[in-house]
Amino acid sequence: MKFIAVLRQVPDNEAKLKIEGGQVSLGGVTLILDGMDEWAVEEVIRLKEAHGGEAVVMALGPERFEEALRTALAMGADRAVHLVAEGYVDPISQAQHLAETIREEAPTLVFTGGQQADWDSQALGPALAEALGWPVVTWTTQLELEGETQAKAKHDLDEGAELVRVPLPAVFTSQQGLNEPRYPTLPGIMKAKKKELRKVPLSVQSKVEVLEQTIQERQRLNQVIDGSKDPVAAANQLIRLLHEEAKVI
Amino acid sequence: MAIDFTLSEEQKQLQALARRFAKEQIAPVAALYDAKEEMPWPVIEKLHGVGLLNAVIPEEYGGLGLSMVDEVILGEELAWGCMGIYTIAMASDLGITPVLLAGSSEQKERFLRKLTQKPSLAAFGLSEPGNGSDAAALRTRAVKSGDGYILNGSKTWITNGGDAEFVVVFATVNPEARHKGVVALVVDKGTPGFRAHKLHGKMGQRASATYELVFEECWVPAENLLGQEGDGFKLAMNTLDKTRIPVAAGSVGVARRALEESTKYAKEREAFGQPIAQFQAVQFKLAEMLMGLETARAYTYYAAWLTDQKLPQAHAAAIAKAYASEIAFDAANQAIQIHGGFGYMQEYPVEKLLRDVKLNQIYEGTNEIQRLIIARHILNS
Numbered sequence: 001m002k003f004i005a006v007l008r009q010v011p012d013n014e015a016k017l018k019i020e021g022g023q024v025s026l027g028g029v030t031l032i033l034d035g036m037d038e039w040a041v042e043e044v045i046r047l048k049e050a051h052g053g054e055a056v057v058m059a060l061g062p063e064r065f066e067e068a069l070r071t072a073l074a075m076g077a078d079r080a081v082h083l084v085a086e087g088y089v090d091p092i093s094q095a096q097h098l099a100e101t102i103r104e105e106a107p108t109l110v111f112t113g114g115q116q117a118d119w120d121s122q123a124l125g126p127a128l129a130e131a132l133g134w135p136v137v138t139w140t141t142q143l144e145l146e147g148e149t150q151a152k153a154k155h156d157l158d159e160g161a162e163l164v165r166v167p168l169p170a171v172f173t174s175q176q177g178l179n180e181p182r183y184p185t186l187p188g189i190m191k192a193k194k195k196e197l198r199k200v201p202l203s204v205q206s207k208v209e210v211l212e213q214t215i216q217e218r219q220r221l222n223q224v225i226d227g228s229k230d231p232v233a234a235a236n237q238l239i240r241l242l243h244e245e246a247k248v249i
Numbered sequence: 250m251a252i253d254f255t256l257s258e259e260q261k262q263l264q265a266l267a268r269r270f271a272k273e274q275i276a277p278v279a280a281l282y283d284a285k286e287e288m289p290w291p292v293i294e295k296l297h298g299v300g301l302l303n304a305v306i307p308e309e310y311g312g313l314g315l316s317m318v319d320e321v322i323l324g325e326e327l328a329w330g331c332m333g334i335y336t337i338a339m340a341s342d343l344g345i346t347p348v349l350l351a352g353s354s355e356q357k358e359r360f361l362r363k364l365t366q367k368p369s370l371a372a373f374g375l376s377e378p379g380n381g382s383d384a385a386a387l388r389t390r391a392v393k394s395g396d397g398y399i400l401n402g403s404k405t406w407i408t409n410g411g412d413a414e415f416v417v418v419f420a421t422v423n424p425e426a427r428h429k430g431v432v433a434l435v436v437d438k439g440t441p442g443f444r445a446h447k448l449h450g451k452m453g454q455r456a457s458a459t460y461e462l463v464f465e466e467c468w469v470p471a472e473n474l475l476g477q478e479g480d481g482f483k484l485a486m487n488t489l490d491k492t493r494i495p496v497a498a499g500s501v502g503v504a505r506r507a508l509e510e511s512t513k514y515a516k517e518r519e520a521f522g523q524p525i526a527q528f529q530a531v532q533f534k535l536a537e538m539l540m541g542l543e544t545a546r547a548y549t550y551y552a553a554w555l556t557d558q559k560l561p562q563a564h565a566a567a568i569a570k571a572y573a574s575e576i577a578f579d580a581a582n583q584a585i586q587i588h589g590g591f592g593y594m595q596e597y598p599v600e601k602l603l604r605d606v607k608l609n610q611i612y613e614g615t616n617e618i619q620r621l622i623i624a625r626h627i628l629n630s
Contacts, residue, residue: 032265070262183270186300186313189262 001053001148003044004105005077006098006112006128007037008061009068013117022212033068036113039174042181043111043143045076051145054078056105060094060204062086066197073192074184080197081105090208091116095127097204102132107169108148114139114173125173135166139175254550260322267326270299275330276598282334282456283601286449288412289334289456290368296338297368301327303361305342305349310357311365317491317553321498325546328502332605333454335502337370339495340408340457343613344371346488347417347433351476360415360435372413374404374436374462375485381406382618384419385428385482389464391420397471398422398434400442400464406612410460411445414438418464419481431481435473442467453604489613490563491556493570496613497549500573503606504545507580508538510599511587525587534583541576549573564626571619574609581606 011017012030019025033041041057048055057072059065060083069080083097102110110132115122122138129136141161142154145168154163156175184192223241227234242249256264274295282289296302305320306312315323320342327335341364348360348371364371380386389402400420410416416436423430436443445460476484512535515526525531552565581602585592592599610616 067258067261070258071265074262074266183299184262184266185298186263186266186304188300189259189266190313192262193259 001047001051001145002056002105002107003047003053004056004058004102004107004110005037005040005044005072006058006060006102006110006124007041007068007072008034008059008113008116008118009065010034010116010118017215019213019215023210024213024215031064031067033071034113034117036115036117036174037068038113038181039176039178040111040113040172041072041075041077042179043172043174045182046179047109047143047145048078049076053108056081056107058098058101059083060085060089060098060202069197070189070192071184073195073197074188075182076188077195079195082197082199083202084199085202085204087206088208088210089204089206091121091123092127093204093207095124095131097202099128099131101200102128108145109151109169110134110171111140112171112173114175122173125171129171132169132171135170136173137164137166137170138173140172141175141177143172143178256322260319263319264322264326266299267301267323268329270296270301271326271330275327275334279331279334279456280595280598280601282331283453284455284595286451286455288337288458292334293337293370294368302338302368303341303345303364303371305345306361306365307349307357310361312361317494317556318550320495321501321549321553324495324498325502325505328499329506330502331456332499332503332602332609333456335499336408336454336457336608339492339499340372341370341413342495343373343488343492344409344413344415344417346492347373347475347484348435350487350491351433351480351484356435356472356475363414370409370413372407372409372416372460373488374407374410374416374418376404376406378403378405378461382615384485385431387419387421387431388424389418389420390424391422391432391434391469393422394468398432398469398474400434400436400467400469402464404462404464405448405460407445407460407462408457408612410458410462411447412458416462417475418462418469419485420464422478426479428482429479431485432478433475433481433484434469435475436464436467436469437473440467440469452607453601454608490566493566493613493619494549494552494556496609497545497552497566497569497573500570500577500606500609501542501546501549503602503609504538504542504573504577504580507577507584507599507602508535508542510597510602511535511538511584514588514591514597531587534587538580538583541580545569545573545576564623567614567619567622567626570613571610571616571623574606574616577606578603578610 009031012032015029017024044055055077057077058081112125126136137153137155139156140153144152150167152165225234304313304315307314377387391398418434418436421430442465444463448459515531516524518525549569552569555562555565584599588599591597
């Protein structure tokens, strides 16, 4: 069996992004394997460990994506395929190019992140499935193979969850709770050096062109609740605001 | 075009792994183990799990054969999380190093392989209650007896001493001969006549356990002797010439943490209607911290590079160790100052930086001894 994880490299969630000349500048920013893709990588490694075969990681993106692929190799993936394309490529175009390579690989299944940490797009998984003509299960929290031809998966809905069965090959996207990803290990890092990382130069025409990027800036409300006179009323007001306005509780 | 400061791909990955490990596994528990003055075994197990413990052991004995530059990269990151926890791993390397330098391949196989197979530590036993900087004045006696030695005496300030799989113990077969009478013996954990007492009440680095070791009619087989009789003192000094560089790397990690915490706080804390980072008095402190950090890191890398190139490096290790621990102490001190009253409280992480890094000016040769080494280098070359 062959299990493929499609991954991307994104800025660390603590990165302070800057705009230069209407574009996000990544200079000086720490770039990491996207957290949701990391779940996908962990899942294909686990599938390979449980069922044998091969765990392959794949990415379409600029040269720097190699670091994220190396991280996945250090976690335990067997080999990597890097479709090298500089500049912005929209998820639909990404999916079309990735699909060609995936079809050649003929995997048992494909896993990718449920949502991209940088552009917040959730499109890549479904777009891959569309391009391949395979079923898709999004927001997967549990996956169980039933032989080589079908799988049972649990996935999140807005207000609950669903248990589904799909024929393989299929595309799955990850959701929190799927697994606890392992750290890459130092022996893994050293072994990764010797693993195959195949580069395929691509010239991709993105269907979407980014003209300008801006960072959303929000003013603080500077709302102060005075708790010195009536702390109970102040606490009630705080709870109400957190619930109704901030919607965090 | 010979000078090149870039890290290899593997070194970048090592740095990323160690940074993530320090942030997720060390920093969140650092204050807890400091308060409890307790060995963080769960952290040590995880360090072993990701391959970052005892990684200096060569591949042929089951380790990863890290270079000194690799160790420096690793040390800065782990010490950023907690200098005390990093000391546990660093002191294990300190115990491993004499075996690497003077052990036969049979000894390396026997002593080092087991350190790679489970989360376990080594230790280095040189200091005694009556000898610190004057290392050749050691009084622990080794008396030849049959096919081995009988040890009597005590050692103190021994990091990992009671937890280690083995301690490399420096003893004398002839006190009159001073340094020429020193032997290095590997004493396995559980050897009859060998006891370890944990020392309590340390100012900082409280997650690492420091022991007094007592040897009473403790028989050690001759096959545990590293090198020849009389080689021990030189071996101890050659070991420290290497392991001072990771101490410098740890100091760099503490200095970086001090600067990061100070920068964050200075941007958030307001006084007189603006963030205190707007004041030149604070800006100058931050600038001084970065000057110290960058120069100490660059020099520590240089000392590590010399070591990896097998070039003379004892003076460089001494400069790196003394300099980095001093700029780190200053950085921790200024970090408290920038934090004001909050900096003096354990609620913020900066007071611990100062308590921890004070030890970096003392252990593995006080900074005064480092200056002696540096001065000898000047006068003898």
